[in-house]
């Protein structure tokens with residue numbers, strides 16, 4: 414412990430975890446923890462924010478609703494309450510996650526941001542370092558464990574593009590993750606950069622609040638109606654995929670899109686060469702599920718514009734030479750994984766922060782797992798979590814039982830620091846005599 418300029422005190426600790434360390438307390442981390450709890454495997458969840466599901470609580474707009482019907486979005490072992498509508502609101506989803514965490518007694522260590530994680534070949538263990546700051550004290554902790562579950566999400570960091578002149582832009586520039594409501598933009602000209610689900614829904618919200626949104630479509634986008642004749646388009650696609658090849662499902666979806674939405678290309682919304690479900694599965698690009706933006710585009714309340722060349726003062730020049738005056742800019746330019754910044758591993762994860770094996774990327778070697786990176790939204794999260802807990806379960810609960818038998822105490826219920834230290838030591842010794850994870 415030492416003092417820096419009379420302000421910062423750093424403390425260092427090392428903690429043995431008698432089970433997996435789960436990085437991230439979003440839906441993925443919570444789902445995995447719940448499945449492990451059911452199998453009596455202890456775990457530690459590390460979360461950089463001060464709450465669970467920080468993406469949903471802190472980085473989404475007020476009017477957000479789930480896009481897919483509720484049965485595709487609930488986590489394992491606890492369905493949504495019957496009273497929830499078909500498309501739950503963000504508040505309902507957060508409330509559900511809060512009760513999920515308390516039901517399965519998941520108490521993440523908040524304000525602990527994982528800085529590095531590496532597998533130590535000699536001991537066969539993971540070493541996970543976190544940093545947290547509170548009231549001028551910086552604490553660094555190292556967790557040592559046999560299993561590491563990466564649950565930091567596909568949307569961990571915002572993508573902020575470099576656009577000529579943007580830094581000098583006279584008005585406000587925000588990322589979609591900081592956009593809450595169109596209320597304060599009433600009467601203002603807002604340039605929305607990007608036309609994924611965020612860009613479309615921010616534009617719709619702005620139009621609903623009497624702002625004047627122009628939405629930049631630099632390449633192409635698949636827009637699908639959220640429902641076709643009262644049935645969820647996503648659900649129709651899933652049902653067809655059980656019987657038909659992907660290319661045929663995409664062809665049928667595109668016919669349905671044309672029947673419901675007409676030719677969207679005449680509004681500047683060019684469709685990609687690849688079909689919507691194939692594009693999602695190959696490139697991870699989610700099709701837009703329309704909840705009203707198309708109607709605003711047709712009526713001219715949302716203006717669709719091509720790519721940006723540069724900003725100049727409060728004007729933006731587009732690639733077609735057109736110039737627009739704008740008051741504010743919302744960058745709905747997407748997100749990326751942050752795994753490459755902290756995980757020192759290059760066999761399982763690719764440089765883009767996603768597992769290399771796109772569709773089966775939940776299990777690596779040396780006790781490494783990933784949950785929520787298979788580009789299948791919340792239903793993919795649940796599938797990964799169940800598989801991971803099944804895989805760790807038998808070994809994890811065995812270790813727990815051995816330790817409880819040896820110590821004669823229920824390990825989770827202790828409050829005695831000496832006892833914790835004793836169990837840590839015992840755990841390390843036990844590990845030495847039990848098999849190390851396969852390499």
Ligand SMILES: Cc1cc2nc3c(=O)[nH]c(=O)nc-3n(C[C@H](O)[C@H](O)[C@H](O)COP(=O)(O)OP(=O)(O)OC[C@H]3O[C@@H](n4cnc5c(N)ncnc54)[C@H](O)[C@@H]3O)c2cc1C
Nearest residue numbers: 437439440441461467468479480526527565566785790791
């Ligand atoms: C606006 C929006 C709406 C969406 N709507 C839907 C939808 O309707 N249906 C659907 O299926 N999917 C939707 N998604 C996709 C979304 O990815 C999932 O809903 C879900 O949030 C994924 O959960 P996750 O736990 O994998 O990631 P996240 O929810 O992002 O949680 C990851 C957690 O890890 C934490 N973390 C990150 N890095 C570190 C670190 N180094 N150390 C410690 N903690 C860290 C983060 O703070 C965060 O709390 C939406 C995404 C967005 C952006």
Ligand SMILES: NC(=O)C1=CN([C@@H]2O[C@H](COP(=O)(O)OP(=O)(O)OC[C@H]3O[C@@H](n4cnc5c(N)ncnc54)[C@H](OP(=O)(O)O)[C@@H]3O)[C@@H](O)[C@H]2O)C=CC1
Nearest residue numbers: 478479480574607608609610611612631632699745746747
């Ligand atoms: N209600 C819901 O369920 C919602 C769900 N979501 C989900 O959140 C995730 C993230 O969505 P989203 O935030 O829309 O991100 P996406 O990655 O889906 O979209 C990013 C958009 O930004 C564009 N873009 C990026 N850089 C530039 C640039 N320099 N100039 C112009 N355009 C640019 C991209 O264009 P290009 O294609 O050319 O690269 C693309 O249109 C998705 O899974 C989405 O489904 C989001 C909002 C609501």
Ligand SMILES: O=C(O)C(=O)Cc1c[nH]c2ccccc12
Nearest residue numbers: 480647693699700788789790791
């Ligand atoms: O809304 C999201 O971000 C999702 O990832 C949900 C989703 C997963 N697969 C899809 C295919 C079509 C539309 C939405 C999704």
